[in-house]
Amino acid sequence: MDLTPQLQAFVRSVRAGSFSAASREAGTTPSAFSKQVARLEQKLGVPLVVRTGLGLQPTPEGEALFERVQRALDDITDACEEAARATGPRGVVRMSAPVELGHAWLVPRLPALHRAHPQIGLELGLADRFVDLHAEQFDVALRVGGEGDGRLVQRRIGRLRRNFCATPTYLKSHGVPRSPDALSRHAHLAILRGGLRVPWELPGGGRLVPQGPFAADSNEALRQLALAGVGIAWLPDVTIAADVKRGALRVLFADTPEDGLPIHLVFPQGRLLAPRVRAVVDFLAAAARTTMPA
Numbered sequence: 001m002d003l004t005p006q007l008q009a010f011v012r013s014v015r016a017g018s019f020s021a022a023s024r025e026a027g028t029t030p031s032a033f034s035k036q037v038a039r040l041e042q043k044l045g046v047p048l049v050v051r052t053g054l055g056l057q058p059t060p061e062g063e064a065l066f067e068r069v070q071r072a073l074d075d076i077t078d079a080c081e082e083a084a085r086a087t088g089p090r091g092v093v094r095m096s097a098p099v100e101l102g103h104a105w106l107v108p109r110l111p112a113l114h115r116a117h118p119q120i121g122l123e124l125g126l127a128d129r130f131v132d133l134h135a136e137q138f139d140v141a142l143r144v145g146g147e148g149d150g151r152l153v154q155r156r157i158g159r160l161r162r163n164f165c166a167t168p169t170y171l172k173s174h175g176v177p178r179s180p181d182a183l184s185r186h187a188h189l190a191i192l193r194g195g196l197r198v199p200w201e202l203p204g205g206g207r208l209v210p211q212g213p214f215a216a217d218s219n220e221a222l223r224q225l226a227l228a229g230v231g232i233a234w235l236p237d238v239t240i241a242a243d244v245k246r247g248a249l250r251v252l253f254a255d256t257p258e259d260g261l262p263i264h265l266v267f268p269q270g271r272l273l274a275p276r277v278r279a280v281v282d283f284l285a286a287a288a289r290t291t292m293p294a
Helices: 004-016 019-026 030-044 060-084 099-116 168-174 180-185 219-227 237-245 275-291
Strands: 049-052 055-058 091-097 120-126 140-144 152-160 162-166 188-193 214-216 232-236 250-252 261-268
Touching (some): 004 049, 004 055, 004 060, 091 099, 091 275, 099 120, 099 275, 120 275, 140 275, 152 275, 188 219, 214 219, 219 232, 219 237, 261 275
Parallel strands (some): 091 140
Antiparallel strands (some): 162 232, 162 250
16 A cells, blocks of 8 residues: 555654644645545554644654654655766755854854855754754754764764963963962853853862853853953863964963863764765864864
């Protein structure tokens, strides 16, 4: 029996979260999608979806079917796109990234990505929150830390480490701290999370709650304050890499770097990754080899 139309309607409805949203995407009516899913449930003899206050939710049987059929349909679409493509990868890639890592590392790589793959467009969503790639229909995400989602492939491209840094002028005026304990005698530029100052993780162990005249919930704001010479900041290496290279900031305790957190490119599982997504992932992974700590 050919269940392809019913399976397509089922997958699109679950992805969109409602028959109405799925029908708008397809340019048809909600009842058409509802009837197709009802026919599929009748043929299989199990309920696949339920309507809740949060929208359309798959039953356990529906969730299992959705995962397998979604991958199969995506693979078929990607295979057709690859077969029809003779001039290299093309199309739009939807990507998510944390705000500051996106600004500091990802966005500066995009002009080179465009030169390498001019037929690929990128729609970038910068957000400091967990983004569900399946529900929000992102192709790939840049993430810091572990993922733990079995539906996603993780490709590690580097580590995010933080460094204590200050301008040469500040250090000349206030002295260079020769040990982590000496940091307590300096002006601190503190990062805020939830209105609280985030403790500094000191090289060799221990913590210090940063004090001082300035605190902000943005690493970029602290970078600018550090460049102004008003204190010592604890900032991600990707945020200050260019400043360190040109000598505007000096890294302290460089011989005892922190372990940091892994940075991954993550994308949905599947036997065949769309060529446009593969091209973006491979390009960024190659770029990371020369611009991120291993």
